[in-house]
Structure formats: structure tokens, C-alpha cells
Amino acid sequence: MQTATASTSRIRTLASGEYVQRLLALGALIILLVFFSIIAPHFASLENYRNILTATASNGLLATGVTFVIITGGIDLSIGTGTAFASVALGIVAVNLGLPLWLGLIAGLVAGGVVGLINGALIAKLKLPPFIATLGMMYVTIGMAQVLSDVHPIYFTDPQPAFNGFFMGNPVAGIPNTVWVMFGGAIVAWILLNKTVFGRYTFALGSNEEAARLSGVNVDRWKALVYVVCGVFVGLAGIVLSARSSSAQPSQGQGYELDAIAAAVIGGTSLAGGEGSIVGTMIGAFLISTLRTGLSVDNVPQQWQYVITGLVVIGAVWLDIQRRRSRA
Amino acid sequence: MSELLVEMTGISKSFPGVHALEDARFELLPGEVHALVGENGAGKSTLMKVLAGIYKRDAGSIRIKGREEEVPSPHAAQSLGISMIHQELNLMYHLTVAQNIFIGREPRRGLLLDEGALNAKAQQLFDDLHLKLDPRARVGSLAVAQQQMVEIAKALSFDSAVLVMDEPTAALTDTEIDELFRIIRQLRDQGKGIVHISHRLEELKQISDRITVMRDGRYVATVSTAEAEIQQIISMMVGRTVFEATPELPEERDPTVVLEVKGLNRGRQVRDISFQLHRGEILGIAGLVGAGRTEVMRAIFAADRPESGTVLVKGQPVSIRTPQDAVGHGIAYLSEDRKRYGLALSMDVEVNTVLASLRRFASRLGWVRAGATRAQALKLVDQLAIKTPGIGQRVKNLSGGNQQKVVIAKWLTADTDILIFDEPTRGIDVGAKSEIYRLLNDLAKQGKSIIMISSELPEILRMSHRILVMCEGRITGELSAAEATQERIMTLATQRQSVAAASPETSTAMSVGAH
Numbered sequence: 001m002q003t004a005t006a007s008t009s010r011i012r013t014l015a016s017g018e019y020v021q022r023l024l025a026l027g028a029l030i031i032l033l034v035f036f037s038i039i040a041p042h043f044a045s046l047e048n049y050r051n052i053l054t055a056t057a058s059n060g061l062l063a064t065g066v067t068f069v070i071i072t073g074g075i076d077l078s079i080g081t082g083t084a085f086a087s088v089a090l091g092i093v094a095v096n097l098g099l100p101l102w103l104g105l106i107a108g109l110v111a112g113g114v115v116g117l118i119n120g121a122l123i124a125k126l127k128l129p130p131f132i133a134t135l136g137m138m139y140v141t142i143g144m145a146q147v148l149s150d151v152h153p154i155y156f157t158d159p160q161p162a163f164n165g166f167f168m169g170n171p172v173a174g175i176p177n178t179v180w181v182m183f184g185g186a187i188v189a190w191i192l193l194n195k196t197v198f199g200r201y202t203f204a205l206g207s208n209e210e211a212a213r214l215s216g217v218n219v220d221r222w223k224a225l226v227y228v229v230c231g232v233f234v235g236l237a238g239i240v241l242s243a244r245s246s247s248a249q250p251s252q253g254q255g256y257e258l259d260a261i262a263a264a265v266i267g268g269t270s271l272a273g274g275e276g277s278i279v280g281t282m283i284g285a286f287l288i289s290t291l292r293t294g295l296s297v298d299n300v301p302q303q304w305q306y307v308i309t310g311l312v313v314i315g316a317v318w319l320d321i322q323r324r325r326s327r328a
Numbered sequence: 329m330s331e332l333l334v335e336m337t338g339i340s341k342s343f344p345g346v347h348a349l350e351d352a353r354f355e356l357l358p359g360e361v362h363a364l365v366g367e368n369g370a371g372k373s374t375l376m377k378v379l380a381g382i383y384k385r386d387a388g389s390i391r392i393k394g395r396e397e398e399v400p401s402p403h404a405a406q407s408l409g410i411s412m413i414h415q416e417l418n419l420m421y422h423l424t425v426a427q428n429i430f431i432g433r434e435p436r437r438g439l440l441l442d443e444g445a446l447n448a449k450a451q452q453l454f455d456d457l458h459l460k461l462d463p464r465a466r467v468g469s470l471a472v473a474q475q476q477m478v479e480i481a482k483a484l485s486f487d488s489a490v491l492v493m494d495e496p497t498a499a500l501t502d503t504e505i506d507e508l509f510r511i512i513r514q515l516r517d518q519g520k521g522i523v524h525i526s527h528r529l530e531e532l533k534q535i536s537d538r539i540t541v542m543r544d545g546r547y548v549a550t551v552s553t554a555e556a557e558i559q560q561i562i563s564m565m566v567g568r569t570v571f572e573a574t575p576e577l578p579e580e581r582d583p584t585v586v587l588e589v590k591g592l593n594r595g596r597q598v599r600d601i602s603f604q605l606h607r608g609e610i611l612g613i614a615g616l617v618g619a620g621r622t623e624v625m626r627a628i629f630a631a632d633r634p635e636s637g638t639v640l641v642k643g644q645p646v647s648i649r650t651p652q653d654a655v656g657h658g659i660a661y662l663s664e665d666r667k668r669y670g671l672a673l674s675m676d677v678e679v680n681t682v683l684a685s686l687r688r689f690a691s692r693l694g695w696v697r698a699g700a701t702r703a704q705a706l707k708l709v710d711q712l713a714i715k716t717p718g719i720g721q722r723v724k725n726l727s728g729g730n731q732q733k734v735v736i737a738k739w740l741t742a743d744t745d746i747l748i749f750d751e752p753t754r755g756i757d758v759g760a761k762s763e764i765y766r767l768l769n770d771l772a773k774q775g776k777s778i779i780m781i782s783s784e785l786p787e788i789l790r791m792s793h794r795i796l797v798m799c800e801g802r803i804t805g806e807l808s809a810a811e812a813t814q815e816r817i818m819t820l821a822t823q824r825q826s827v828a829a830a831s832p833e834t835s836t837a838m839s840v841g842a843h
Binding site for chain 2: 191195196197200203204206207208210211212214215216217274275
């Protein structure tokens with residue numbers, strides 16, 4: 001065909017373009033690290049880098065989970081408050097009921113998964129728009145967390161004092177286990193997204209749901225499963241958050257969903273669906289916490305930190321749009 | 329006579345408010361290309377969607393290889409060996425070619441995908457079809473024709489005995505159509521049955537063995553292609569005799585030049601374009617797909633910014649930097665993709681009519697004067713004979729021909745004198761086409777100047793006072809209505825600068841038809 005030569009060169013640019021946003025985000029992350037190291041003398045310390053890693057753990061997990069959802073062209077606003085629900089489930093089982101810790105951890109994951117399942121059912125079966133379904137579940141999860149805990153934090157003192165010790169202990173390279181949990185979660189997510197049928201359908205749903213349906217893919221089932229997987233990551237994030245504070249906070253997580261979505265978007269996940277990567281999302285999550293930590297160390301007031309974070313999100317998406325436009 | 333592959337009888341199907349099919353019938357032999365024709369809304373696609381399990385029939389019987397079958401889902405159809413390629417391509421642009429073809433049937437190793445086996449299977453399929461496609465290429469990076477080939481390969485990967493193609497050539501160039509026809513013939517020779525739905529009757533003469541005509545959801549007739557005349561098929565389609573192709577050009581044109589373009593350039597597709605447009609003239613722009621016709625018009629209209637060139641409106645040089653400037657100078661561009669660029673589909677006829685000139689119908693403070701817009705819409709519905717239950721009807725519920733009229737109404741309301749039509753009758757059925765032609769003629773008679781891009785040679789020949797022919801971004805010739813013939817246009821349309829003489833074989837396939 002006469003277009004063959006033209007399109008092979010286009011394929012090449014497209015294939016490389018896929019990585020451009022991730023490279024941009026990675027470049028921005030490195031520039032930020034260097035920049036803060038120079039202007040803030042306290043920034044460049046092992047202790048501080050550890051802080052950045054630790055601070056990324058929960059957002060990294062949430063962002064990883066929501067990346068699946070965003071790739072399908074959906075959104076999940078219930079992931080922030082979902083962590084409160086999962087934490088409370090963990091606290092009730094492991095502390096209030098005094099059952100073994102591992103049962104509590106499973107309860108946290110199941111709680112996240114159940115929220116995801118409800119989201120998935122509302123969206124795939126009842127055909128609610130993801131924004132609305134998960135907005136509703138955002139309120140439901142924070143409410144249920146407070147109902148179940150009677151609006152009191154559950155402290156992991158007795159009979160589970162070891163909980164905090166395990167997750168925040170730092171056996172490898174002085175890095176807390178929560179960070180390893182995040183990396184482990186990211187690796188599992190990467191395999192799911194790139195190497196399994198589940199990942200393939202995640203992209204297919206976001207790219208052209210109708211085409212997938214006509215090809216005999218059980219679209220509803222896979223879509224619901226995407227929200228369940230996201231929910232399990234929310235459960236994991238809830239466990240990590242509980243470990244950090246050694247408690248289950250029934251009011252935690254409000255607004256966390258936006259940090260997670262921002263991380264995914266900075267990492268090149270397209271809100272229009274069909275595009276995204278775990279590596280990009282992780283870079284995005286690190287970029288956000290580096291920015292926060294750096295600005296704090298630099299004594300930039302909290303209110304200005306918000307402004308700057310916002311500008312970074314806008315800038316990242318603007319760059320992404322520019323890249324796409326030049327490609328077309 | 330070999331056994332029937334498909335036999336559909338007494339098929340009825342209703343949608344809320346519409347009888348889409350009533351007692352429809354269709355049959356398909358192995359090793360046959362069977363064309364299904366009819367006006368828009370005749371029920372061709374619906375009938376085939378019933379066969380492919382996408383719609384459930386209300387009544388009637390489907391026999392596949394002699395056995396009565398239910399066909400409750402696309403999946404069931406596929407296992408019966410029936411595949412359908414839809415008019416709108418159903419591909420996932422972010423996935424690769426191979427991933428698209430085997431979506432839902434991915435080879436696996438344990439829990440993980442086996443990408444190597446996937447690509448090998450796709451490659452095998454392409455080898456069988458003698459197709460040059462890279463299984464690893466992202467579908468979004470392919471040309472439309474290649475995407476079409478991906479759809480066909482996908483349909484064949486089910487080892488289908490029956491392949492239904494709904495308007496497969498609508499977006500293809502002639503060389504690409506040749507390639508498609510080569511594959512269709514190859515499949516036919518393998519004994520597969522192919523259903524080909526198309527509006528391009530000339531094309532069906534080339535490829536089909538039999539033609540079934542439908543009208544208003546009913547079966548009309550099945551004829552052997554070799555014995556059928558195009559004229560006869562058209563009259564069966566519309567249910568009345570249409571006297572095609574009697575050029576009815578308005579009288580001698582006004583010598584006033586309303587639009588002049590000098591030395592317009594933009595990239596490879598707009599090269600040194602200069603021409604004049606007269607008052608009351610219809611100027612046809614002919615050329616093969618990809619010759620740069622649309623690009624030239626978009627550059628004039630500043631939808632894409634030209635690199636160089638001058639545009640004069642009524643003798644005055646004007647600066648057109650945005651489409652708004654162009655409209656301000658009385659130039660309107662009517663895209664071939666009306667639904668995307670021409671209409672607010674979910675809004676009503678009235679709103680669409682005044683959309684481009686709302687300010688004129690609004691008070692100083694921005695209140696829209698409802699009485700004035702209503703009067704204007706009613707006037708144009710009447711003037712253009714737009715068939716609509718009322719001006720409150722949503723545009724998306726109108727037929728293609730009437731949608732086109734609403735676009736015209738919009739630009740007439742905006743007081744534009746220069747109308748650039750890009751494929752004005754694309755997707756419009758035969759009966760409504762002649763109405764659009766009459767309308768264009770009337771507009772020209774009233775002193776509007778019209779540029780008409782068309783890929784259908786009979787249309788260009790019938791409608792234009794003058795014809796500009798383009799090839800590879802250049803104007804390769806100008807023909808008056810008197811001297812223009814299909815052969816001359818084709819010669820100019822293939823006059824490539826790089827090649828001394830284009831070989832005639834590669835170029836004769838373009839909508840050759842009614843002489």
C-alpha cells in the first residue's frame with residue numbers, strides 16, 4: 001500500500017512517544033531532587049530520602065490501583081475514604097475482636113475489595129457513570145467507617161502492639177516495610193497490567209469498549225473486576241496508613257484520591273482511557289511527595305505548597321497534550 | 329446447484345416506532361459475492377445484524393447450511409461461522425494489530441499472556457491473505473485502509489464461512505479498494521460466502537455475482553450482476569424510475585470574480601494553488617482521495633493555517649487567520665463529516681439554523697429573540713424543503729439528506745456567499761441526492777458561488793460549470809463543462825509530477841459509472 005512507508009515511520013514515533021511522558025516525569029523528578037538538594041541544605045540527607053519514600057507508600061498504592069480504573073476510561077473517587085473503611089475493618093477484627101493480626105489484614109483487603117465490587121456493580125451492571133457511582137461511595141465509605149468505629153480511632157496497642165513494629169520496621173537498607181509493600185504491589189500491578197488477560201482487557205475497555213464487547217469479551221465482568229483490583233490496592237493503602245499512625249482513623253483519607261489521580265496523570269495515564277503505565281504512576285507519586293517534602297524542608301508555607309502542586313499537575317497535563325498534538 | 333450457506337426468510341424486526349424489517353429475505357451460496365443494496369434505511373444493515381446475532385429477530389427463520397438456527401448473540405454467530413465487519417470500524421486503537429485480532433481469545437501460558445504465539449498467529453493469518461501488516465504495530469498508527477484489513481483478518485481468524493462487509497470501501501482509495509477486492513476474490517475462490525453492502529453501485533458491478541435489492545425493510549428482488557443494469561437497480565431501490573445524469577447546468581455564469589486564490593501553499597498537500605471562482609458558479613474539484621482537495625479548502629478557510637498565499641474576496645485582498653475571519657468574509661465550509669463538524673446533533677433544527685449567526689438574533693444584552701429565530705428556521709425549512717416533523721425536531725433524528733440541508737440552512741442564515749461543499753452527498757441515499765443537486769443549482773442561480781469537492785465523477789460531471797483536477801497537492805488541469813469527460817479527469821488526476829506518465833491501469837477504478 002502506498003501509505004506503508006509513511007506509516008512505519010509514524011509507528012516508530014508513536015512507539016517512542018509512549019515513553020516520552022514517562023521520561024518527562026522522570027526528568028522532572030530528577031530535576032526536583034537536584035534542585036532541592038542545592039537550595040535546601042537539609043534536603044540531601046539519607047534520612048530525608050527515607051522520609052520521601054515513606055511518605056509515598058500510601059499514595060503510591062492508591063495511585064497504582066486507580067491507574068487500572070483510569071486506563072479503562074473510568075475514575076474512582078472513593079479510594080481516599082476507602083482507606084478509612086479498610087483501616088477500621090482491620091482495627092475491628094484485629095483489636096476490638098482480638099483476632100489474629102493476619103485475619104485483620106485480610107479483613108482490610110476484603111473491605112477494600114468489597115468497596116471496589118460495589119463500585120464495579122454500580123458502574124458495570126447499573127450503568128452509573130463512574131464519577132457519580134464512586135462519588136456516592138466516597139460518602140458511603142467514610143460514613144460507614146465512622147459508624148463502625150463509633151467515630152473513635154482504634155489504637156493498635158493491645159492486643160496488637162507488634163503491628164506498627166512490623167510494618168514500620170526497617171530491616172532492609174533502613175527503609176520501612178511499608179515502602180517494600182508499595183514496591184511489591186507495584187510489581188504485581190505491572191505484571192497484571194502488562195502480562196495478563198486482565199491487563200489486556202483493561203486497555204481494551206478504555207480504548208474501545210464496544211469493540212471489545214462485539215469481540216465476545218464479557219465487558220461488564222472485566223470492568224467490575226478492574227474496580228475490585230483497585231479496591232484491593234485501597235485496602236493495602238489502608239493497612240499502610242494504619243501502620244504509620246498505629247491506629248485506624250475513621251476520618252482519614254479525604255482528598256487522598258486526588259493525590260492518587262494526580263500521580264497517575266503526571267505519569268502519563270490518560271483520563272480519556274486506553275493509555276497508562278504503572279512505572280509512570282510510580283514516578284508521578286514520587287514526584288508529588290518529593291515536591292511536598294522539598295517545599296516543607298524549604299519552609300515554604302503549606303498554602304503555597306498547594307498552589308505549586310496544582311501548577312505541576314496542570315503543567316504535566318499541558319505537556320502531555322502538547323506532545324500528543326505534535327505527534328498527530 | 330450447491331447447498332445454500334445462508335437462507336433467511338420472513339425476517340421481521342421492529343424498533344420502538346419503526347418497522348425496520350418486514351418479511352425480509354436473503355440467501356447466500358458458498359463461493360459467491362452477494363451484494364446487498366438499498367437506500368439508507370432500507371434495512372440492509374439491520375438484516376445483516378440479525379444474521380450476525382447483534383439484533384434478535386421478531387419473526388422469521390434463519391437456516392445456516394440447511395439447519396434452522398437461533399443466532400442469539402454475536403458469539404453464537406461466530407461459532408456458526410458468521411462474521412460481520414461493521415461500517416464503523418470496531419478497533420482498539422491503543423492495542424496492536426495482533427492484540428486486536430485475537431481479543432478475547434489470547435493465547436496464554438499458564439496465567440500469563442503468550443505474546444510471541446499471539447504475533448505468530450497473526451503473522452500466519454496475514455501470510456495466508458498475502459497481506460503486508462506488522463502484527464506488532466499499534467492500530468492507531470495505521471491508515472484507514474490497513475485498519476480495514478485488520479478487521480477483515482480478524483473476521484477471518486474465526487475461520488468464518490460467511491463474511492458480511494458493511495460499506496467496506498467507504499473510506500478507501502482506489503488502490504486500496506483494488507487490494508480489498510483481491511482479497512474478496514481470493515476468499516470467494518476458497519468457497520466462502522461474502523455479503524457486500526455498498527452504496528457504490530459501479531463498484532458492485534466489478535465485484536459481486538448477485539445483487540439483492542431491499543426497500544423500506546422489504547425484499548425487492550435478487551438479480552444476477554452480469555444481467556443487471558445499474559439504472560435498473562437504482563429504480564428498484566427507489567421504487568420509481570430515476571433519470572440519472574442529465575446535466576442541468578444553470579445558464580452562462582456571471583463574470584464577476586468573487587474569490588481568488590493566489591499561490592497558496594501548505595505542506596505537501598497544498599502546492600502553489602491558484603484559481604478563481606465566479607459569481608453563481610459551481611466549481612467542481614476532482615481528484616483521487618489524498619490529492620489534497622480538502623486540505624486546500626481547509627487552508628483557504630484557515631482551519632489549517634497556510635504557509636503562504638493570498639486570498640482575494642470580491643477583488644479585495646483579505647487576511648483570513650481563523651475560520652471566524654472566513655465566515656466574516658462570507659465563506660462557509662461544509663465538511664463531509666456533517667455529524668462531527670457541521671451540526672449540533674442533539675439540538676433541534678431551529679437552533680442549528682441560527683447557530684452560526686446567533687448574534688444577529690440576539691438583543692444587546694445577549695437575549696436570544698425566540699420569535700426571530702423561529703421565523704428564520706421556518707422560512708428555511710420551507711425554502712430548502714427540509715423534511716422534518718417540526719423545527720423542534722432534534723437534528724440527529726433526521727435523515728442524512730435532511731441533515732445536509734440543515735447545514736446549508738445554517739450557512740444561508742449566516743449570509744455566506746461562497747459555499748465550499750466537501751463531498752456534499754456522502755452517505756446520502758440515491759433519492760435524496762438529486763434533491764441536494766437541485767438545491768445546489770438553485771443556490772448558484774440565486775448568485776451564490778459554490779466549490780464542490782467530490783470523489784464521484786458522475787456527480788462532478790453533472791454539477792460543475794468548471795472542473796479543477798488535483799493530484800498530489802497541485803492543480804493539474806482545468807476543464808470546462810463542455811470538454812470534461814471521465815477519461816480526461818482521470819488522466820489529469822493521475823498526472824503525477826514525479827512520474828513522467830502514469831500507467832493507466834492503476835487509475836481506472838475510480839467510480840467509473842454512468843456514461
